[in-house]
Amino acid sequence: MPATPTLQLSLGPVLFYWTREHYADFYREAADWPVEIVHLGESVCSRRRDMKLDDWLGIGRELAQSGKQVVLSSQTLIESEADLRDLRKLCDNGEFLVEANDQSALQRLSAANRPFVAGAALNLYNPATLAVLSRAGMRRWQAPVEMSRDDLARLLDDCRQQGLDAPCEVFAYGHLPLAWSSRCFTARRYQKPKDRCQFVCQKHPEGLALRTQEASHQVFTLNGIQTLSGACQDLRHEVSGMAEMGIGVARLSPRPKGMAEVVTAFDAARRGELPAPDPLSLVDAEICDGYWHARPGMDHSRAAGLG
DSSP: OOOOOOOEEEEOOOOOOOOHHHHHHHHHTTSSSSSSSEEEEEEEEETTTTSOHHHHHHHHHHHHHTOOOEEEOSSSSOHHHHHHHHHHHHHHHSEEEEEEEEEHHHHHHTTOOOOOEEEEEGGOOHHHHHHHHHTTTTEEOOOTOOOOOOHHHHHHHHHTTTTOOOOOEEEEEEEEEEEEESOOHHHTTTTTOGGGOTGGGHHHHHHHEEOTSSSSSSSEEEETEEEEEEEEEEGGGGGGHHHHHHHHOOOOOOOOOHHHHHHHHHHHHHTTTSSSSSOOOOSSEEEEEEGGGTTTTOOTTHHHHHO
């Protein structure tokens, strides 16, 4: 009889710029996937206006009817009063939990005594900060993507000793969000100004590859104002250890193709049913897990014989 999973799976917000039809099709399929939590919303660029808050709420209601916990993710970089107005509406939605990805969202939610999820961009590295946020209403927090397994284990031990019980979420699959900038690198690639970008990032539903001069290795993935890792983090082989550490949630970052296969593989892994021999890549992408093993982030421990 399959083991009952103790680790929940979540879908992170879509980091890339898709069409309305693509979003609708993706979440229609996701309603039947074995994930417990789904994050919705635009967390990267405010110029991506195809989807309004009401659109996300509509998708959220449908997912909630399918038994998913729905979380609305806030924008990571707030640059204007218009961004702040949209943020206030998101935080005041009255239906779904909000993931705070910057200090303005954190202030808005805590001042209103609303529970929230703390995103990885808040850079939570110590139990003192986590204690402050727990008192402010934090219900779950995502570890920084560059935090190693051993450092996170020590942090979780410290939290338990202090009686902090908010579940920790780990970014387990996808291109790692590394940095945000006021410049739009995708628009720059097309020699367009940021405020007249003509939404060229929609041409790249999985980001724009940035390779070495020899074109032999993808170093980064450009996604508008966001820089992601070139390789795709894959911690399938670590999920049993995550559960033993006390990690509550493994986050899977959406990709435009092959995501059902990704979810199925992680669901099998958390149940102890990961097949062997197991292919190193779920979909067509370079794989990394270096940060998790306290190595350079682009490293892949299994390929190097270290996993």
